[in-house]
Amino acid sequence: MRGYVIKRLAQAVGVLWAAYTVSFLVLDYLPGDPVTAMAGAGMDSGQVDPARLAALRHEYGFDKPVPVQYAEYLGRAVRGDFGDSVSTGRPVTATLADALPQTLQLTGAAMLFAVVLGGGLAVLATYTTLRWLRQLLLSLPPLGVSVPTFWVGLLLVETFSFRLHWFPAFGNDGLGGLVLPALTLAVPTGAQIAQVLAKSLLTALDQAYVETARAKGAGRWRVHLRHALRNASLPALTVVGLLVGQLIAGSVVVETVFSRDGLGRVTAAAVTAQDIPLVQGVVVFGALIFVTTNLVIDLVYPLLDPRIVVASGRRAALA
Amino acid sequence: MSQSLVDDPAEAALDPARAFTAGKDREPGGRVDVRRLARFVVRRPGLLLSVVVLVLVALASFHPEAFTSQDPLKGVPSQNFRGPSGSHWFGTDELGRDVFSRVVHGAQLSLKATLIAVLVAFVVGGLVGVVAGFTGRWVDDVLMRCVDVLLSIPALFLSLALVTALGYGTVKVAVAVGIASVAAFARVARSEVLQVRQAVFVEAARASGARWYSVLARHVLPNAAGPVVVLATLDFGSSILAVSALSFLGYGAPPPALEWGTLISDGRNYLANAWWLTALPGLAIAATVLATNRIARALDGEWSRQP
Numbered sequence: 001m002r003g004y005v006i007k008r009l010a011q012a013v014g015v016l017w018a019a020y021t022v023s024f025l026v027l028d029y030l031p032g033d034p035v036t037a038m039a040g041a042g043m044d045s046g047q048v049d050p051a052r053l054a055a056l057r058h059e060y061g062f063d064k065p066v067p068v069q070y071a072e073y074l075g076r077a078v079r080g081d082f083g084d085s086v087s088t089g090r091p092v093t094a095t096l097a098d099a100l101p102q103t104l105q106l107t108g109a110a111m112l113f114a115v116v117l118g119g120g121l122a123v124l125a126t127y128t129t130l131r132w133l134r135q136l137l138l139s140l141p142p143l144g145v146s147v148p149t150f151w152v153g154l155l156l157v158e159t160f161s162f163r164l165h166w167f168p169a170f171g172n173d174g175l176g177g178l179v180l181p182a183l184t185l186a187v188p189t190g191a192q193i194a195q196v197l198a199k200s201l202l203t204a205l206d207q208a209y210v211e212t213a214r215a216k217g218a219g220r221w222r223v224h225l226r227h228a229l230r231n232a233s234l235p236a237l238t239v240v241g242l243l244v245g246q247l248i249a250g251s252v253v254v255e256t257v258f259s260r261d262g263l264g265r266v267t268a269a270a271v272t273a274q275d276i277p278l279v280q281g282v283v284v285f286g287a288l289i290f291v292t293t294n295l296v297i298d299l300v301y302p303l304l305d306p307r308i309v310v311a312s313g314r315r316a317a318l319a
Numbered sequence: 320m321s322q323s324l325v326d327d328p329a330e331a332a333l334d335p336a337r338a339f340t341a342g343k344d345r346e347p348g349g350r351v352d353v354r355r356l357a358r359f360v361v362r363r364p365g366l367l368l369s370v371v372v373l374v375l376v377a378l379a380s381f382h383p384e385a386f387t388s389q390d391p392l393k394g395v396p397s398q399n400f401r402g403p404s405g406s407h408w409f410g411t412d413e414l415g416r417d418v419f420s421r422v423v424h425g426a427q428l429s430l431k432a433t434l435i436a437v438l439v440a441f442v443v444g445g446l447v448g449v450v451a452g453f454t455g456r457w458v459d460d461v462l463m464r465c466v467d468v469l470l471s472i473p474a475l476f477l478s479l480a481l482v483t484a485l486g487y488g489t490v491k492v493a494v495a496v497g498i499a500s501v502a503a504f505a506r507v508a509r510s511e512v513l514q515v516r517q518a519v520f521v522e523a524a525r526a527s528g529a530r531w532y533s534v535l536a537r538h539v540l541p542n543a544a545g546p547v548v549v550l551a552t553l554d555f556g557s558s559i560l561a562v563s564a565l566s567f568l569g570y571g572a573p574p575p576a577l578e579w580g581t582l583i584s585d586g587r588n589y590l591a592n593a594w595w596l597t598a599l600p601g602l603a604i605a606a607t608v609l610a611t612n613r614i615a616r617a618l619d620g621e622w623s624r625q626p
Contacts, residue, residue: 018468026480142616146608148560148580150567151601154587158598162591169590249473253564257587268568271479279483286476 008298012291019287020077023280024070077284083277085270092281095266102262106254107247109182110189114247115240118190122197126205127224138198144191149250153184153257170259181258185250189243196239200232207231234305241297245290359617366617369610376607379426389417391424392575400593410595412586422600425577429562429604432493432571432578436558439497441551444504449543451505452512453535463509469502478561482570489572496561500554507550511543518542552615556608563604579604 064072076083082092118141125137160180161169168177204210205228213227251264259265263282270278360367379386389407394416401411409418451462469477481495515521516539524534565571566580574581579600586596 015468015471018464019472022468022472023480026477027484142612143609146556146560146612147605148563148567148583148601148608150564150580151583151597151604154583154590154597154601158590158594245471245473246475249475252475252479253568256568267476267479271483271568271570274483276483279480283472283476283480286473287471290471290473 004302005299008295012295015291016284016287017074019291020074020284021070023283024073027276027280027283028069082281082284085275085278087270087273087275087278092277095278096263096281096285099261099263099266102260103248103251103255103264105178106181106185106251106260106262107244109178110185110247110250111240111244113182113186114190114193114243117186118193119197119236121190121194122201123224123229125194125198126201127221141191141194141198144187144194147187149184149188150253150257152187153181153254156180156184157258177258177260181254181260184257185247185254188250189247192243193236193239197232197236200235201228204228204232234301237297237301237304241294244293245286248286248289363617365613369613372606372610373614376426376430376603376610379423380430381427383420383424383427386423387417387420389420391416391420391577400589402593403595403599409599410593412593412596413589418582418596418599421577421582422579422603425579425582425600426603428489428572428576429559429566429579432489432496432562432566433555433558435490435493436497436500436562437551437555439494440500440504440554440558441547443498444501445508445547447501447505448508448510448547449512449535449540452509452543453516453539459509462505466502466505469499474499474561475564478565482565487570487573489566489576489578492562492565492571496558496565499561500558503554504547504550508543508547511546512539515539515542546619549615549619552611552618556611556615559604559608559611 073083080093084091085095088095121137121140125134128134128137157169157180160166167180169180171177205224207228210223210227213223218227248263251262252267253264254260255262255264256268263285266278267282269275270282360370375386383391394411394414396415398407398411399413399415401407401415403410407417407419409422412418412421447462447466451459472480477499478492478495481498482492485491485495521534521538524538529537562571563578563580563583566578567584569581569584571578571581582600583597583604586593586600589596
C-alpha cells in the first residue's frame, strides 16, 4: 500500500510540473511577444512606448535566455508565486484565492446535484419494470450532453427568474442564487454520471453474485442497492474524478451567464485582457484540482476495491 | 487518471475493447452494401432524422439563401421584437432583423470552426497516436506522457489559454478547441494501432517481406481507422458546443459576422422580453449536436452488431 501511495504521489507531482511547462510554452512562447500584449492590455491604442516595453521586458525577465526564465518562473511557482496580474497588479495567487470560495460553492453544489440527479436517474432507469419509463429515462442523458450549458442557463433564468420569480437571475446572494447556476452546471455532468452508472448497473445486475443474492431471498430493492449499486459505483467514481476539472472549467461559462463572481469570471476577464500571468495561474490551478481529486480517488479506490492493491503488488513482485 | 477521455465516458470506462474491434483478425472487404445501409437507417427513425438535420445544416452553410430570402444583417426597425410567426419563424431581434435568417447564415462560420477543430484534433492526435503505437518503446512513453498532461488540464482552460496566446477570431478559436481534444484522439489512435499491429494479417505481411511503411499504410492504418472516425463524429458534436461556448464568451468573430454562440450572447440582453432571441438559436445548436451524437452512436457498435 505504501509503495502504491508513493508512486501515485510522484505521478501527480510530475503531471503538475508538466502542466506548468505546457502553460508556460503556450502562453509565453506561442506566437510573438507576450510583453507587447501585456503592455497593450487594457489600452485601445496600438502604439506602446518602447521604454515601457523594455522596462516590462526586464521586470518579467524576458530579456534573459528562455531556459533561465523558465527555471526562475518554475522556482517561484513552486513557492506558490505566479507573479502579478497585469490588469490589476495584484498577485495572481491572491486573486485566485479570493475568487475560489464562490466557485467551490458553485461546483460543490453542482456536483451534489449531478450525483443525486444522475445517480437517481440511473438507479431508477435500471430498477423500473415499466418499459416506457426506462426508455424515457435513458433518453435523457444523451440529451443532457448535447445541449450547450450557457443555453440551459439562459432558459432556466428566463423561466424561473423572469416568469416565475422563484430565484434571482444573477449575483452571488445566498442559497437561492446558487440553485440555478448549480443546476445548469450539473446538467452535462449529471448526464455523464447517469450514462456510466446505468451501464455499469446493467452489467452488475447480470453477475452471478446478484443471482445468489436473489436466490437467498433478498428483495429486489435490496439486491439493487446493496449488491449491484455498490459494485457498479466504482466506474462512476472514476468518472466523477474526471469530471471535476470539467466542472471547474464550466464555471467560466456559468458564472458569465449568471453574472456571479468567482474563478470563472476572473478567468473570462483575464482572457479578455490578455492577462497572461493570471491565465497561467488558472490553467495550473485547474490541473492542480484535477490531479488532486484523481489522486484522492485513486487512494480511496483500494479501500473500496482491495483487488487493485493486490494487482499492483503482484506486478511489483514480478518486476 | 489512466482512463480514456473519449466523449462518452460510459464507453471508455467500461468497455475499452469496443465492439468495433471485434473482428480484427480478418481484413474487411471494402464495399458498402447499399441495401443493408438503407435497411439499417430506415429501421431507425431517430437516426434518419439526425441525418436529415445534418444535411440541412450542411446545406445551410453552403447555400443559406436557399432557406431564407431575408437579409440577416438589414432589419426593419419598426418590426423589432416580433415573436415567432409565419413570416418570421424565429421572430425578430432588437433591430428588426429576422432571427431565422441569422441562424441560417450563422451556420457557415460555426460549421467551419467546428470542421477546423475536428480536423486539427484528428490530424495532430491521430499522428501522435499512430507514431506512438507504431514505433513503441521510448517514443511511445514520451508521447503518451505528454498526452496525459494535456488530459490533466481541463479542456476549456486549455482552449482559453490558447485563445489568450493566439488572439480572437473564428479560426483561432477553432484551433484552440481542436488542440484541446488532441489527447483523446492520440489515445484512441494509439490503442487501435497497437491492437492491429498484433493481428495475424500484419504478421503475415511482415513475414512476406513488406516494408514497414507499406505495412503501415496498407494494413495497419485502414484497419485502425474505424474507432478514430467514430471519435471524430463524437468530437464534432462536442466541438460545436466548445466553439459556441467560446464565441458566447466573446472570443469568436467580431460582429457583424454571424456565429451561433454570438447570436445567443446578443439575445441574452433581451432575455426578459424576447425569449426567442436565445431559445431558438440554442435549439439549432442542440439539434445539430444531438444529430451528430446519434450518428456517432450508430457508427459505434449498432452498425456492426446488426444481423
